[in-house]
Amino acid sequence: MENKESQQACNHTIGSHKSCISLVPIFNHLESEQMDEILMTAQSVSYKKGEIIYQADNQSTSLYIVNSGKVRIFRLSESGKEQLVRILNPGDFTGEYALFSESTHESFAEAMVDTAVCMINRTDLQAFLLKYPSISLKILAEFSTRLEQSEKQSTWFATEKVETRIAHYLIEGLAGGNHSEVLELPMSKKDLASYLGTTPETISRKLADLEAQGLIKLKPHKKIEIIDVEGLLLV
Template identity: 25%
Template sequence: MFVNLNAGPVNRPRFLGELGSLSQTEINSSEFKYRRGAEVFGEGEPAKYVYQVIDGAVRSYKLLTDGRRQIGAFHLAGDIFGLENGGVHRFTAEAIVDTTVRLVKRVSLAQVAESDTTVARDLLNMTATNLRHAEDHMLLLGRKTSLERVAAFLLEMDTRLTAAGVMALPMCRRDIADYLGLTLETVSRALSILHEKGILGFLGQTQRQIVLLDRPKLAELDL
């Protein structure tokens, strides 16, 4: 379920970050409000748009043949997703919480890139960044222990989410487990260990608000 938002761009991220210099006459965009759990696009669907999270959070995932879910990435406010190198989406994208997303037609962006070398370069940089994230994620899943994986996740979220000393996670522990290739119980146990070691603290009953008390010790676990 989504709601089309045609409000002005007041206090909203400019489109595509590095491409924010593009004017609205060059790139036409629409904004939609997706309810928690709503699908933004499905795996195998035509990749007609490029997306940017205005507020909220989105998860990209695949359902494996045995029914398990593997989350490939979390997209937070300002992030770009859905930029494919083929004609269809390789993952399903779903709103984690009530989320506002900006949509831009892929063909219109490609047309601008053909005549603007700066835009073409920025699109290439975004593709390279996505590839680097995929490579890092593959290494995390293949070579790190459960505690190292949770530490790596917290350090990633620390750089992307922490404000006023508090890391407010929009995703639940099940999401974290499916991102790290672990069970829910293993993630909970790893967080408890980090809490007992005095590396992090929890705020609130849901324990989604985390305060990192000892970043150097946490970084030592992410080797």
């Protein structure tokens, strides 16, 4: 009986690892056998809501892949002010700088809900990069996307008023098309304020203003109906 339970636990772990690897764009283009090779090096770790996965100044030695749950990446200024960098969902990854050099993390990673993460250490990753060069191209594509988003965020902070930042954020959340659509905010107002460089109170006030203008409609459970996309573009 004990052997059967152990085997079931082992099968569950293998299945979890395989799911983790197959979710990630930098790996899921590989052949099944190649992904199996990678999953053999992966370590699965679980975190409770609010637990820190890594923090600034910790040694960066592994790639972290979100298997289930949600992770927030943020930085702290010298004054202790928090700046949200991004939110990771299943299939997203962080710690990629460990691929290229021995370094320390510049940000914090925190589980927003109960979260399972797959970790692959630097040595194994570097071996896979040499063996499967296509992984490197996928990582560069992800770097390019993140750099573009970071530059866009910096531009918002430097040149746009708060309501414009909010309007742009909502528009980017649309799946496509200039029609009414209900979005569910992927984060709390506190995190959204941190991401957009303002305060939760200002976020609430500006969202109410946009609703009063007939551009959006606020709904329960962090949902927002986009009523007038063209109007938002002019905010």
